Structures are given as C-alpha cells and as structure tokens.
Amino acid sequence: MAVKELVKELVVDDLQLEELEVVEETGPRCPHFWVIETPSGPTSSGACRICGEGRSFMNYIESSYWEDDPTPAEVTGKQLGLGPSAERETE
Numbered sequence: 318m319a320v321k322e323l324v325k326e327l328v329v330d331d332l333q334l335e336e337l338e339v340v341e342e343t344g345p346r347c348p349h350f351w352v353i354e355t356p357s358g359p360t361s362s363g364a365c366r367i368c369g370e371g372r373s374f375m376n377y378i379e380s381s382y383w384e385d386d387p388t389p390a391e392v393t394g395k396q397l398g399l400g401p402s403a404e405r406e407t408e
Contacts, residue, residue: 347370353363356376364371 347365347368349368349370350366351363351372351374352366353374354361359377360373360375362371363374
C-alpha cells in the first residue's frame with residue numbers, strides 16, 4: 318500500500334517547485350524469491366516468484382570482467398596441474 322501526498326508548493330534553496338507528488342511505501346515488502354535465467358552473457362533477467370517484480374542480475378563479480386573469465390576446462394586443468402605449461406608423463 319502506498320501513501321500519496323500532493324504538495325502544492327515547495328521552496329528549496331530559492332528553487333520553487335509546484336505540484337510535487339510524494340509517494341511513500343508503508344506496507345509490508347516482498348521478501349523476494351528470485352528465479353534467474355541461465356547465464357548467457359554479462360547479465361541475466363530474473364523475476365520474483367512471489368510478486369512478479371523483475372530485475373537484471375550481473376553474472377560476474379564487480380572486480381572482474383566477463384571476458385577475462387577462464388573456461389571450466391582451464392580452471393580444472395590448473396587445479397590438477399594439467400595446464401598448457403605442465404608436462405604430462407607418458408608411459
């Protein structure tokens with residue numbers, strides 16, 4: 318539920334604004350249960366299962382770039398010591 322209030326005139330620092338509508342949320346807020354699409358780029362769309370609100374979610378940590386992420390094979394190889402520079406023993 319939103320409470321609406323119409324202010325006919327407001328003066329702030331010698332700036333006069335007229336007919337400003339103020340909307341304040343007063344009801345309970347949705348706890349959001351996000352359902353997010355499978356990542357297919359830097360962002361994915363999601364929607365709340367409860368209220369239907371939608372928003373965009375980043376598929377990366379802000380300190381990294383999407384293009385610089387290693388592939389799962391590169392990560393697995395590095396963890397096992399099987400990266401491109403590692404030599405494998407063959408018998």
